[in-house]
Amino acid sequence: MTGSISGKAAIAGIGATEFSKESGRSEMCLAAECVLAALEDAGIDPAEVDGIATYTMDNNAEIEVFRNIGGKELKFFSRTHYGGGAACAPVMHAAMAVSAGVANVVICYRAMNERSAYRFGRGVQKGIPDMTAAVSLSWYIPYGLVTPASWAAMTATRYMAEYGAVSEDFGRVSVAARKFASTNPNAWFYEKPITLEDHQNSRLIVEPLHLLDCCMESDGAVAVVVTEAERARDLKQKPVVIRGAAQGSCDDQQMMTSFYRENIAWLSEAALVGNQLYEQAGITPDDINTAIIYDHFTPYVLQQLEAYGFCKEGEAKDFIKDGHIEMGGSLPINTHGGQLGEAYIHGMNGIAEGARQVRGTSANQVEHVEHVLVTAGTGVPTSGLILGTL
C-alpha cells in the first residue's frame, strides 16, 4: 500500500464566516454561508455539488445544507465520529470519494454556535446522548472531572513528570499562537498578543492548565471544497493537492481519557496518523515547511510535535524554546493563530489555513511552502492531512 490516495484530489475552494462570540444567526445559516463562499472561491456552481462530508458535534444535517445551496443530486455523504479528532477525516473521505469516482465535488464543513449555544468548557454532568460515552464518562463525572480541560490536564500532569516540562513550556505555545493571531485580521485576537507573564498570570482552570492553555470558544463556520486534482488545475485558485490523508485510533483508546495505557504521555494514535501520512506523501517530517497542530489545549501541541516526528519523545519543550515553531523557525505552526488565537472551529479553520499556506495567501505566509501538515484533535481518535503544491 503506497500512496493510493496521494495526489488524486485537491482542495479547490475555502470559505468561512466571521469568527465571533455570538453569530446572531442559526448554525444552518452559518453552514450555508461558508459552503457557498467556498464554492464561489473555487468557481464551482453549487448545482455541481454531489458529495458532503462532515464530522460529529456538528448539528447541521447534510441534506439540509444541500437543500440550502440548491443541490440537485447528492451521491456521497459521510459523517465521521469523535468531534475535533475527526477534523481532517471529512477531507480524507472526500478525497477517497473523488478518487473512487463516486463523487466529483465534495464539500466539507463545520458550522457551530459553540460559544453562544453550548460552551463545551462548562463540562458535562448529565444528558449525554451516546450510551457508550455516558458509561465511559461515568468513571469521571461523579468526582467532578467533567470538562475537556480536566481530561487533558490529567495527561498533561503525567507528561510534565515524565519529561520535566513545566507550565512555561505550555505557555510558549500560547504566546506563539497569539503572536500569529495578532497579525491575522480574521483572528478573534487580532492585534492582541500576549506575553509569557500574561500566560502565567492567567487564572487556573484546572491545574496544571491556566486559562491561556485552553483554546477559546467561538461561533463561526468554515468549509472547503474537494475535487479531482486534474480538475482543480483549471479552476480559479491554485490547487491545494491532498498528498496524504489518514485516520488513527490505537490500543485502549478512550474519549479524552486514555488513562490506562502503559505510557499516557505518548499519543500513539497521532503517531499512527503521522506514519501513514509520510508514507502516502513519500516524505519525512523534515520536508514539512509549516504545520497546523491542533491546539485545543497547549500540552497536546507538545505531544503532537513528538508523535509527528518533529523532535524526539520528551523534547518538544526544547524544540519550542529554541523558536522552531515561530516565523523563521524550522516549523512555524498555527500561522493563523490557531484555536488559541484565531477561533475554535473544531479544526476546520486550520485546514483552511493549511490551504492558504500552499496557495501563498496566508496573513502570515511562510516562504517556499511545498508541504503542510494539518492535524486534528488528540486525546481522541484522530486524523491528519498533508497538503501540497501540484
Added chain:
Amino acid sequence: MNVIQAKEKRPPRPRPIINDDTDFFWNGLKAGKLLIQKCTGCQVLRHPSSPMCPECHSLDWGTIEATGKGVIYSFVIMHHPELPPFDYPNPIGLIELEEGVRIVGGLTGIKPEEIKIGIPVQAEITKFDDDLTLAMFRPVSNKGGN
C-alpha cells in the same frame, strides 16, 4: 472496607450511567468493596470494565476485591467552572492500584499544593447519598486531614 459518610451536605453529584458491564463496580462500592474485573479465561485484571477480555476474548469474568492501596500516577486540581456539588479547589487523582490497574478517584485529606505523583494512597469508600457511593483516596501518611 468500612463505608464512610461524607460530612458535607451539598447538591447531589452527577450520577454514573450504569449498564450490564459496570453495575458490579457501583454495587460493590455501596457494599464497601472496591471491585476490579478479572478475566476467568486468562486471569488478567481490567479497568474500566468491558464485556470481552481484550487479551483472550473470553466473555467470562469475575471480580477481585482490591485492597485500595495504590500510588498517585497523575492528578489534576479543578478550579473552574465551579459546580455546586463540589468543593474547590477539587483534587482528583489517577491512582495506580497495587493490583496493577489504574482508576480515577477523588483525593481527600491532602492540601492541593502537597499532591505529588508517587504519593501512596488508600481508598476510602465514601457514601455521598443513598444512590451514590464513591472511591476517594487519602494519603496513607496523613492521619488527620479534612
